[in-house]
Amino acid sequence: MEIKEKEAQIKAFRKAVSQQQAREEADSWDVVHALYGAQRTTINKNYLTSIKTFLAKLPLHEVIDAADKAWVKSGDVVRFKYFCGICWSKIKNGSSNG
Numbered sequence: 001m002e003i004k005e006k007e008a009q010i011k012a013f014r015k016a017v018s019q020q021q022a023r024e025e026a027d028s029w030d031v032v033h034a035l036y037g038a039q040r041t042t043i044n045k046n047y048l049t050s051i052k053t054f055l056a057k058l059p060l061h062e063v064i065d066a067a068d069k070a071w072v073k074s075g076d077v078v079r080f081k082y083f084c085g086i087c088w089s090k091i092k093n094g095s096s097n098g
Contacts, residue, residue: 031060032047035080047080050084066086069086070083
């Protein structure tokens with residue numbers, strides 16, 4: 001009986017982790033779409049990693065706000081660098097998920 005309970009707990013934990021990863025991935029793509037438009041289906045892997053880092057340190061609405069502000073910049077690289085600067089500024093100024 002104890003083994004079955006532990007297996008059930010492990011299964012529930014794995015499901016929770018999977019749901020969290022799916023939510024983080026969806027949030028990341030919400031930011032990509034805010035930054036580059038809803039039709040965007042690909043992005044540089046390093047950019048996606050940076051977005052996930054910002055989402056770990058800032059609430060989703062603040063990261064999307066940074067993407068909205070960066071929209072005024074033209075060109076993928078320039079826009080992304082500007083977006084990163086806004087996010088790092090928010091982090092340094094004390095915004096956080098906690």
